[in-house]
Amino acid sequence: MQFIFNGRQNVGRVYIFKLVLRIRKAVLALLQRAPDTAIIIKAVNTGYKGTSSAHTTFIIENLKESYQIGEELFVTVHAKDFDNTSKSYGGDFFQAKLFWSETKASVFGEVVDLLNGSYSVRFLLPWNGEAQVAVRLIHSSEAVQVVKHHRDTDSDRVYFNGYYEGPGPNKTRLRETVTCNMKWDKNGLERMGAGDCCCEHNDPRTQETWRCQRPKSLPCSALMYHSMGGYRNRLTNKEKMLITRHFTTQTTTACLKDKHIYMMGDSTMRQWFEFFVKAVPTLKKMNLHVQYQSGPLIAVDVENNIDLHWRAHGVPLRTRKTAIADLHYISNEIDDQAGGPHTVFIFNLGPHFTTYPLDFYTHRVLRIRKAVLALLQRAPDTTVIIKTVNTGYKDIFGSDWYSLQLNRVLHWAFQDVGVYILDVWQMTACHYSKENIHPGPVIIKNEMDILLSFLCPD
Template sequence: MKTLQRGHFNGHICGLKLDRLIGLMIFALFGYSMIILSMKLTGFAIPIEIKSIAMKQLRQEDYVAISVDNHPLMELAINGHIGTGNEQVVAFERNKSIEMKNEQINGIIDGINKSHKQHLQQQNMSITSGEIPAWLMNSSPVRIKIPPLRTTYAKAFADFNTTSSVTMDPSTSFYRIINPKPIYSLCDVLEIQIMALDKNKMYKTTGGDYLFAKIHSNDILASANPEDGVIDHNNGSYTARFKLRWTGRISISVFLIYSSEVISALRRVRDYYPARGAFDGIFWKDGIKKVSPCHVTPLFYVKSLENTSYIAEFCNYTDPLTGAPWFCAKPASFTCSSYRYTAASTNMRDKDTFETLFSPLEKNLLRKSTKMQEVNSRRVSSIHVKSESSITISRCMKNTLLDKSVTDHIGTTGFYFKDTWISLNRPTLVPSQRNITQCLKDKTVNLLGDSTIRQWFKFLIQTIEPKYAISKQILQTARFSMDHWDNRHNISINYHHHAFPIVTMYTSTNDLHYVANMIDSLPADGVHTVYFLSVGAHFTITDMKFFRGRLRAIKRSIVRLHERSPDTMVVVRSANTRKDEGQYNNWYHDQLNSLLFEEFVGLNNVVVIDVWSMTLSHYSGWNIHPVNVVVRNELAVALSYICPDLVLTEHV
């Protein structure tokens, strides 16, 4: 046997041939030079510190992790299939500072994501049947190695370069009436100006604060939102305009919901953590239960993977018709077809878990924003509107600020008077037992979505048949799929909850169906079929792109519905206001509503009921499940589109 003498070697270093090692080094230097050159050519950019993995060779099931500090992507860990066979991957030298534009980083991310997507598509999917819905398909588990993660903060994020001293402070900020009058008349326009100041009573010079204003007369249960919302002038000042539609003493209230700095933080977390928290998937096998994390992506389980590295298998339950993704980590010795129940993880409900995604300064600002904070008035906080003969209310339709082309497709632009919503679009149906029964006679009503549309289901049934009571036990045991049949009037009312994601207690996967698939599968009979839809409340734990994808799947199913049944009316209900609970906050909901309007307004035989406006100013406050009087008013507007012939013709 030939032996090596001291000072000699056989062409190998650490298991690598010398010529191969030299090739790798040349490749690394060339790649590094090209990147630096491209950065110089692209000009100034945000400084990014990349701490790399060592130069190495990757096998088929290995991973690549690029660690990025001081960037809104925080710690970037991209996992995926690199290729078959040995491939050379060159990483930057540890702690080497470079300059890289967001576009370049996004290009890297897109490239790696594309590679990962191709890998998933290359997996051999073996579809088998099980005791789960047909769409909840079993597949060969996706095998992913997840690298250790380390939480950092996005200190270089352009929109979050702030200190608490410049944040809007409601105790020093104020509003005032522009050109006040001693007495106002019906249909006058009341305009107020809101000035944002910080805690040091210095005027802010930038906008972006999330404000809410309303006028109200609590003695007659009347209230209204600004005609065109709170207008941001991007200089620290805001205006709100109100058309005065009832007489008497009217109070003004202005609230700070979130400062611009909090909005910046919420936006960052939403966009760079598109799958926050976790859901529990309950697997059953031979009487044995195993709980495993689930979400809309296999790369969701960030918090629990910190400082660990392991190989996980994921069951891919992506819906084959809508493309809606859903993944669960596969428990050892369990098959993917043993997935039986789903529930929101207790970790996801914990506000402290959500707060870990924010910097210390952001956390402090968030904690101050847990409740609406009222902005002080400058001198006057109420006005008086005089009575004109016997007229005490007016829609002021001749001078309305509304765009008719838009309001034809959006119900609920209006105001409250004596606890009744006065629509500015059209007169509404009085939601009495007689009117609702007559409107829905010989109809099938399909209510699809979340628990807020289930409130409509419950109200309709108990109005048509007041003696019929839906017990709490029924709501607990059958809360995701309920049907009611009124044989006397030939009315069928059906409620089904949408599928993943769903923030709830344990429920069977058999009870969950995607809204688009239900619209495609349920029969439609022209005007004798009605759809009421509601999605949004469970989607604040995802990002805008994901929610838009879900909406577009529903939109396509509505188009197919109208191809086979053109006269079937579809009413889409927006999300409503709620008490802020971490990631279930009103700004996230408001943003989702904006997408909902974009996708559905203007579709033939589709009406969007903006219940956000109806819950915004009501005296009962902001609740995810509004009080019964609000539900009654919501349905009054919806049914006025279903049965316009039954609507009262008198105008105010």
């Protein structure tokens, strides 16, 4: 977000609001207010995907054209899950700041959990000039419960080394390294053992006890040195999904294994094809000697039984000279697919339709809807994913206003159909990187992480 804070009205200025939502690993220090833990634990146990930073939205409360120094700015964040459904309980861990990079000025924003899926953020406006607001999702409420659980039950997931040294036979020097940790009757620290298993080093003033496994050949009094030992990862696979939702080369390959993936759409969908080819080294692109802008393109991974296809969505299509025979309608392609548990069909339809009446676009979308319904009728275990239109155009040929109307038609047409809708509109509109109809690598990677979470939720 950019604001002008100079104590006077600024007539004619255009204010641009940006939301930066990033998922990062972090340790939860303190929950501001406690949500309904039972609901969250139930959600975690049933495989709930958690809060999605891509779908979470915000509004500026009582927005004004200019502000006085010392005033307060309030932002309301509305948390949504990966299905773009509003959350009804709190517990998400957000961090917010007001800053301006050029002057290196910044101030922290106070986040208050309203316990209903919404959060109020309060900023003090302390300087003249411009400022930018960044709101980051550190942990979803589901991930917070995982973090809290391991804090309370797995304190020994960090352990330490104790070094015992002392004289041995024939003027030798004995050395033993053992595991040490705090003595506590809970939090997993009792797993070190009981009875005579350990040496206990008591501090009489603090009344705390440092506990080490008993060395085999040396007395407890021979403890000489201390160091960090290491980490134990006790997260279950489901918990790992909640804490980290980023896919590596290995997990991407595993997710795509034994899948036939058909992509149709415009050049922003082709960016997804290109991402997978780069992300999975074993995917080899074949040269079909066609116009690259319109396809068809294909990449094959024989080792992992993956075939990846992309082609343009048919006319109207702004492209270079292309064989008419290579331009297929999306609905016709879907009609020609048998479908099944190994088939994934992904499509988008957007920028090339912005110069046409909305009823023409609606006609095209409804024809695709009919084809999708038929596909899911004959093969209900087929995965269908729809990518919405992203932002980027500001002129009369492709204004974002046009694109927004197309997105609304897409959502309306498929609201009752068993498909995934990956809504990239807000991801591209609110990202900190420069806006472009062809999003940069950071945004594409974020889109791919969500796409893969649809394909491989477990």
